[in-house]
Amino acid sequence: MDRSTKIVATIGPASSDLATLTRMVCAGVNVVRLNFSHGKAQDHSDRARLVREAAADCGCEVAIMADLQGPKIRVGKFEHGKILLEAGAKFVLDAECELGNEQQVGLDYKELPRDLKPGDILLLNDGLIVLVVDAVVGSAIHTTVKIGGELSNNKGINRQGGGLSAPALTAKDMEDIKTAVALGADYIAVSFPKNASDMIMARQLANIAGEPQQRKLLMIAKIERAEAIPLLQEILDASDGIMVARGDLAVEVGNAAVPALQKRMIKMARASNKLAITATQMMESMIVNAVPTRAEVSDVANAVLDGTDAVMASAETASGKYPVETVEAMAAICLEAEKADVCKLDTDFLNASFSRIDQSIAYGALFTAYHLRVKAIVALTESGSTTLWMSRHSIDIPIYALTPSIATLRKSALYRNVRSFELVQSGESKDVLQAAQNLLLEKHVVRPGDLIVVTWGEPMGQIGGTNSLKIVKVGAH
Structure with missing residues (x-):
């Protein structure tokens, strides 16, 4: 996969059969969104199983995002509809x-x-x-x-202007968090959070539900309330990422304010070492048309140039006529936009500060790879933290996460410019380094003689223990 920007696709009636879902994953879907505003718990569990099956058929790992309904403030029903x-x-x-x-x-x-x-x-x-x-x-x-x-x-x-007092987490959402954990979701998207407390509560509920399996889901805050904007930094600090949810947000703050807010939110997320997803109406016309409009092409491309980790399709893939074509079009647009993206790695580091050894190793790997023009940056990682930090900076060299953890493989499917492979990491570091080279050669990522930068932790297999960096000539023993 040459594409750095990831694609989130919502599945629904148009994409809930294995054949269509497999075609979508093979076309480039990295994260599947289950929309808990529709369907029952069993429906979502059945779709989650199909996602895993489709990913296996395509030879990759795909993340699952459970998107909570939140406090839907709606009119009731009419006598005649x-x-x-x-x-x-x-x-x-x-x-x-x-x-x-x-x-x-x-x-x-x-x-x-x-x-x-x-x-x-x-x-x-x-x-x-x-x-x-x-x-x-x-x-x-x-x-x-x-x-x-x-x-x-x-x-x-x-x-208009926001200010409705409905809580972010309803009783239904609390039950849906349990369902999300049970079906093996990797991410939970929280709708309408107003502050950090909403995200902290959602995380606590997910951690309690996941404790028996020692699973911790990552939390995405959907920014769609006007009152969330002044508190964006505290919400980011309490989350693993944000979704620029442009539908409800535009209704509350006005359409004209959203493009600048989108750029600001993505920039803040990257600076905070958090993820960013850009969503809503990205390919809206493809619900009924086989090709996007020029404006939609520009919209997706601009999100890529803003530095978003992922672009998202909603009704386009859930209920539209052309779910596979939508994914193919998004992938093509992302690739073209990335070619025009200017790498400014050195300026990213001017005001950088860090206190952790593993974070300093991640920065060192980026700096070395950029100036040596190596073929790849390779992180031997348990948790995926090293690759997350690396992916917050624009670099035109691919980052590879080699990990023994299936959970890390799946969650890193959302990280911009990160590709992941499974690699057992036990024994001496020299043996694991050689196994990593062999895997990259087998996957045609590198050739003998290529230079790569590798990071890992001594002793091997410790979470948060990255403390080593090496420049390796592939094939040299």
Whole structure:
């Protein structure tokens, strides 16, 4: 795989058969997203098994990301399924209403009335419908339609500027975390976190669920609330990565603010040694069309140039007509964008500071590889931390994680510019180094005579023990 940027694909009705899923993985999917907003626990478990089977058929490891539903603030159901709202009309959102009509509709989130005051702007159906709050009387929110349109069952509600008090983790999410651990997920994406506490709670719940198997899932914070933006650094510190969730975020902060926020978030994630995923509507037209628009091509390419670890497909691969073609198109765009990416490794190190031996070895490997122009950077790693640190810097030399841990193989599937292979690491370091060379030769990564930079820990097999760096001429004993 020459591509550095990874691809996250959501699976759903269009991609839940083994044949399609295998084609998608072989086309370049690195991480499969299970959307817990839809389906039952058994559905997700069945799909997880298919993912593992498809990955085995393609001869690779794929990470599984369980994406929690979070507090979906939605309208209720309508008597006839949908209505048409006219601009200037009066409309009531009533927590006590059973079935909606042209005058009123119920609320899934019964606490919404207490969060609102006259003058607040409500955005429905991803911002396509705009209501202005006139008054809140008991359980009823009286509004005037500013921008009308068709409103159907269970469409989402946002308040412009954010500020709704719904907790990030619902009772359903807490059960879904247990399901995610049980089915062997590698990542959990937490929807609508407002602060670090939301992420800490999610991690604690996952750690408790994973304790019997000694499994620790990595936590991704989906940034989609306006109030998360000022607290981005504390959320990053409490997470393993973030998702630039541009749908709900755009509704709360405005479409025009999102591109600059995307760049800022990716930059902050990399500086904090965290992961970044760019998501929402990246290839939206491919839900129904076999080729993307020029704007979508530019959108994916710009995310790559911003330094994102991964680009994500949602409905395009879950329910669209062309799931495989979507992955193929994303992979091709990423490859072309990476060719234009300028390597600025030295400037990355100007203000770098570190206190850990293993982190200093990772930086040393990057610096040496860059100036010697070696063929590959090779990390013999248990936890994958060394390769994560390396992958936070733009370098046009591939990084290889050789690890005995299947969990590390899978989670590093999301790391930008990192490829992973399984390698048992026991015995003397010289024997393991030779085994690493043999594996890279077998995989056609290197040829005899190539220079590589290798990092490892003495004694072998210790987590967090990377303390050695060696420049190796492949084939030389």
